[in-house]
Amino acid sequence: MTNQKGTARWIFRIICALLAAAGLLLGGRYAYASEDGMQSGFSKIIDSIKETKEELAEAAGDVYNVLLIGVDRRDTSWNGNSDTMILLSVNRVNKKVTVMSFMRDLYAVIEGHGVKKLNAACAIGGPSLLISTLKSNYGVDVNNYACVDFNSMIDIIDALGGIELDISDAEADSANGSIREMAALRGEDPESHYFSGGGTYTCDGLRTVAYARIRKVGNNDYERTQRQRDIVAKIAKKITSLDKDQLAVFITTAFSIVSHDFSSADMLSLAAWAPEILTYERNESRVPYDGMYYTQSEILTPDQPATNDKIHEELYGA
Numbered sequence: 216m217t218n219q220k221g222t223a224r225w226i227f228r229i230i231c232a233l234l235a236a237a238g239l240l241l242g243g244r245y246a247y248a249s250e251d252g253m254q255s256g257f258s259k260i261i262d263s264i265k266e267t268k269e270e271l272a273e274a275a276g277d278v279y280n281v282l283l284i285g286v287d288r289r290d291t292s293w294n295g296n297s298d299t300m301i302l303l304s305v306n307r308v309n310k311k312v313t314v315m316s317f318m319r320d321l322y323a324v325i326e327g328h329g330v331k332k333l334n335a336a337c338a339i340g341g342p343s344l345l346i347s348t349l350k351s352n353y354g355v356d357v358n359n360y361a362c363v364d365f366n367s368m369i370d371i372i373d374a375l376g377g378i379e380l381d382i383s384d385a386e387a388d389s390a391n392g393s394i395r396e397m398a399a400l401r402g403e404d405p406e407s408h409y410f411s412g413g414g415t416y417t418c419d420g421l422r423t424v425a426y427a428r429i430r431k432v433g434n435n436d437y438e439r440t441q442r443q444r445d446i447v448a449k450i451a452k453k454i455t456s457l458d459k460d461q462l463a464v465f466i467t468t469a470f471s472i473v474s475h476d477f478s479s480a481d482m483l484s485l486a487a488w489a490p491e492i493l494t495y496e497r498n499e500s501r502v503p504y505d506g507m508y509y510t511q512s513e514i515l516t517p518d519q520p521a522t523n524d525k526i527h528e529e530l531y532g533a
Contacts, residue, residue: 276307276358277306277307277308278304278305278306278307278308278356278530278531279304279305279307279358280302280303280304280305280355280356280357280358280530281302281303281304281357281358281359281360281361282300282301282302282303282342282345282346282349282357282359282360282361283299283300283301283302283303283360283361283362283447284297284299284300284337284342284345284360284361284362284363285297285298285299285300285362285363285364285368285427285443286298286299286337286338286362286363286364287334287364287365288364288365289365289366289400291364293338294337294338294339294340294341295337295338295364296319296334296335296337296338297319297333297334297336297337297338297342297345297362298319298334298428299316299319299427299440299443300316300317300318300319300333300334300345301314301315301316301317301440301443301444301447302314302315302316302317302355302357302530304529304530305495306495306530306531307491309532310494310495310496311495311496311497311498312495312496312497312498313497313498313499313500313529313530314444314447314497314498314499314500315499315500315501315502315526315529315530316440316441316443316444316500316501316502317333317349317353317502318333318436318437318440318501318502318503318515319332319333319334319436320332320333320334320436320513320514320515321333321502321503321514321515321517322352322514322515322516322517322519323335323336323348323352324348324351324352325339325340325344325348326344326347326348326351330514331514332513332514333345333348333349333352336348342360342362342474342476346360352519353502353522353523353526354523354526354527355526355530359475359476359477360475360476361473361474361475361477362473362474362475363472363473363474365397365424366401367472367473367474368420368423368424368427369397369401369419369420369421369423369424370420370468370472371420371468371469371472371473372418372419372420372423372424372450373419373420374465374468374469374472375450375453375454375465376453377417377418377419377420377422377423377453378417378418378423378446378449378450378452378453379415379416379417379418379449380415380416380418380422380423380426380445380446380449381414381415382410382413382414382415382416382426383413383432384412384413385413385432385433386410386413386426386429386432387410387411387412387413387414388410389429389431389432390410390422390425390426390428390429391405391409391410391425392425393424393425393428393429394408394409394410394421394422394425397421397424397425398421401421403421405421408421408422408425410422423446426442426446427439427442427443427446429442437501440501441501444499498529500529502517502522502526503515503517503522504517504522504525507521507522507525508522
């Protein structure tokens with residue numbers, strides 16, 4: 216468990232990342248065409264948060280679950296398999312934030328389609344079917360979601376100015392293959408994006424998404440989910456380095472890219488929570504849990520009752 220001061224900074228960054236990734240703060244009645252208008256809108260939001268802090272925090276409930284979805288698709292002709300599914304769960308009663316990855320090959324009974332891998336739910340019916348599938352199989356209630364594909368995630372990272380990542384030689388080699396593929400699809404020259412080998416890099420969108428896609432280095436998809444959680448934390452860290460005006464511009468850009476179901480009230484509620492959440496502890500986990508599943512026909516099949524009990528304990532219990 217992280218120390219309280221470190222945890223406070225980490226949680227604040229995660230909340231800021233969520234606010235920016237969903238891009239709703241400057242949406243609706245706060246959307247402005249000019250840069251001056253964007254900055255003015257951002258200031259109005261901050262004022263609104265201060266004025267209604269207690270009311271909004273109470274309205275959001277004791278446990279707030281947000282699903283971050285990354286879909287594997289090269290165009291918008293289909294929904295895409297949800298190869299990234301990260302639940303950010305904020306528990307006000309137990310003062311804890313849980314970051315929980317659901318693996319792509321996880322067992323799921325999808326309504327009307329039988330037993331499939333969990334990532335197929337999004338491909339078949341979009342985020343709404345994925346959310347209902349998580350509920351019916353794993354007892355998880357999702358309040359809101361934010362969804363990106365390869366291209367939108369690349370554009371978000373580029374708008375942010377890149378993030379810093381440490382990468383091994385094996386990871387660099389694997390990522391370069393994805394960079395080559397994605398650059399070709401975007402009509403870009405991949406040469407300037409390639410990793411020259413292991414090291415610490417300031418990664419643009421192509422590099423970051425290529426890193427997030429690495430699956431055949433280390434412990435396959437188990438390790439990939441950790442890379443994805445690390446990227447979320449890195450994005451959050453970068454966002455908190457922006458000043459108010461830079462953040463306003465970035466959020467407006469993100470709003471035009473990310474698919475989501477947040478209302479302005481939802482986002483204000485999360486923002487109103489931030490001072491309280493700064494004191495919370497952090498927990499990371501992954502479903503299926505080690506020692507509580509077996510593999511059958513490439514599907515990770517968990518001990519369902521025990522798994523659901525543990526999920527419920529992590530999100531809602533003491």
